Each structure stands twice: as structure tokens, then as C-alpha cells.
Amino acid sequence: MSAEQKLPVATPPITESKSNDEPSAAARWWWRKPRRSVTVLAALTALAAVLAATLYLTMYRPDKRVDDDARAAVTDTASQGAVALLSYTPDTVVSVVDTARGRLTGEFLDYYSKFTTEVVVPAAQESSVATQATVSAAGPVDVQADTATVLLFVNQTTTSSAEPEPATTATSINVELTRSGDDWLISGFDPL
Known part of the structure; x- marks a missing residue:
């Protein structure tokens, strides 16, 4: 290879930079996902509380009513x-x-x-x-x-x-x- 022949160097494509005020689509998805996770976690916690209260009232308390x-x-x-x-x-x-x-x-x-x-x-x-x-x-x-x-x-x-x-x-x-x-x-x- 001669000095005149050089291998091409890959350069990243040039993209237009967006302003910092507007997040990208990936960033918007990322920020929504934690909110969904918190919502699902809150719903599961509420469901567990209802289930625990139901079990307490139907199974545990009747036995405790007997002196x-x-x-x-x-x-x-x-x-x-x-x-x-x-x-x-x-x-x-x-x-x-x-x-x-x-x-x-x-x-x-x-x-x-x-x-x-x-x-x-x-x-x-x-x-x-x-x-x-x-x-x-x-x-x-x-x-x-x-x-x-x-x-x-x-x-x-x-x-x-x-x-x-x-x-x-x-x-x-x-x-x-x-x-x-x-x-x-x-x-x-x-x-x-």
C-alpha cells in the first residue's frame, strides 16, 4: 500500500442537533415508563391490602370472637x-x-x-x-x-x-x- 492509498475511515453521520428543550422520543418513553411502574405498583399494593383485609375479616376474626x-x-x-x-x-x-x-x-x-x-x-x-x-x-x-x-x-x-x-x-x-x-x-x- 502506498502512502497515497488510504483506507476509508468511517465517520458517524451528521445529524441535526435538537435543542435541549425538546426531549427525544426515547427519552419521552423512558420518562413515561417509571410513571407506569409506579402506577402498577400502587395498584398491586391496593389489591394486596384489600385481599389482606378480606382474609382477616373472613378467616381470622371469627376464630378470635370465640373466647x-x-x-x-x-x-x-x-x-x-x-x-x-x-x-x-x-x-x-x-x-x-x-x-x-x-x-x-x-x-x-x-x-x-x-x-x-x-x-x-x-x-x-x-x-x-x-x-x-x-x-x-x-x-x-x-x-x-x-x-x-x-x-x-x-x-x-x-x-x-x-x-x-x-x-x-x-x-x-x-x-x-x-x-x-x-x-x-x-x-x-x-x-x-
Whole structure:
């Protein structure tokens, strides 16, 4: 290459410069985008606040409206009900079952009536079955205005003519209760 031959040098095209008073299209877009972001962020914050208030009013507050007296009442009802349902002797089984029905409601009442008539009473009288239940621990799991669930830990001692030596079993029971007027009645009784 000779000194006379030079490579072309790329030079940027010459554009008209705009005055500083009028921003370019790119600058106008940039300035609008943060405003949109702030608007979207504000809308999302408002939506989150509405959602939090709705959840508080529908899920959290109804549980807080139930006081300690109600929690104690459902725990006591579940404990006494479990002892009444699970404790009997051959001589008292019929009266115990009849009395226990007064503590029950709904489908569980129907089930208990049928089960005790067909299984418990005949077995207790024919095989001299006697049971004694005690609640070793109890606590409310969920207490609402008209329904409750209580977890019980029950010890049950059983004797019979075939097994005169007492056999003790420990069971945990999930007791569901339903309010009926001023009283709580057992609507579910599920050993775990």
C-alpha cells in the first residue's frame, strides 16, 4: 500500500442537533415508563391490602370472637362425652347408652344408636364387658361460633368374662361438636 492509498475511515453521520428543550422520543418513553411502574405498583399494593383485609375479616376474626370460656366449654363437653360414651358395665350399659344419646347429634347420633343396639349392648351383656375411660389430655383444635373440634387422649380399661385381667388401651380421638342452642353436642367421634 502506498502512502497515497488510504483506507476509508468511517465517520458517524451528521445529524441535526435538537435543542435541549425538546426531549427525544426515547427519552419521552423512558420518562413515561417509571410513571407506569409506579402506577402498577400502587395498584398491586391496593389489591394486596384489600385481599389482606378480606382474609382477616373472613378467616381470622371469627376464630378470635370465640373466647376462652367457649374453648373451655367445648373441651369439657368433649371430655365428659367421651367418658360417657366409653364407660359402662354389663348392668348399666342400657341406661348409659340411653343417657349418652342425649349428648349426640346428627349422623353420629344415628350411627351410635345403631351400633350400640346391634353390637355394644349385646356384647356387654353376653360377655360381661365392662369399660372405664379417662381423658388424660384434651385441647381444642378449632373453635368457631357454632362448630368445634377437640383432640382427646383417652385411656380405656376393659374387662370381660373371657379376659378378667384389666387391659388398658390409649387412644387419641378427634371429637367434633356442634352448637345447639346454648349446648354443645357431639357430631363426630373419630379415633385417630
